[in-house]
Amino acid sequence: MPYAKLFRSRWAALLWAGGILWSAVEFVGVTPDKQAVAANATTDTDVTGTAVDANDLAVLANAISEK
Template identity: 45%
Template sequence: MFGPSLTSIFRSRWMALIWAAMVIWFAVDVAGSAPNPSANRSIAATADATGAPVANEDVAALRRFTQGH
């Protein structure tokens, strides 16, 4: 399609490593890094997806339900 053919890339170990590094770099660039879940913890404890306030008791009940206690 475009670029070197796969057979010519994998003839050399170094070219294969460079090709793999470029694929990983492209994937990270497109997908971005994972979000930090602790950054949203205070927001999740005070509001739901619609922005309505959530009581701490509701959060505790949901935690107990999901953890099976």
Template identity: 60%
Template sequence: MPGPRLFRSRWAALLWAAGIVWFAYDFTATAPHATAAGKPAATDATGQAVDAADLAALANSVVQ
């Protein structure tokens, strides 16, 4: 966090805030690629694609 010295200058504070906004945009702009249906592709922890059969097997194992 910047000290109070940074905010003595409006321009320095404006540049600091612009950097924070730029970082936030850059961080959130890296979304997963969408599939043909327009939804992001579902993947597991290893990055492998997950289909409905995999989800049904998972749901079945959790219920028991």
């Protein structure tokens, strides 16, 4: 079917676009790989690049609750 005839009908164009989206989902998938998510996990750091620990969070919570 030539593309010029395809886009004369709104419904044919929608079905064609739906087929493209369906193909993309089938090829790539919907859910991320669990291993990739775990591999990208890093520790939290502050602006200076120092790792944040529980003491830092307690000081921050205390500062917020005083106001």
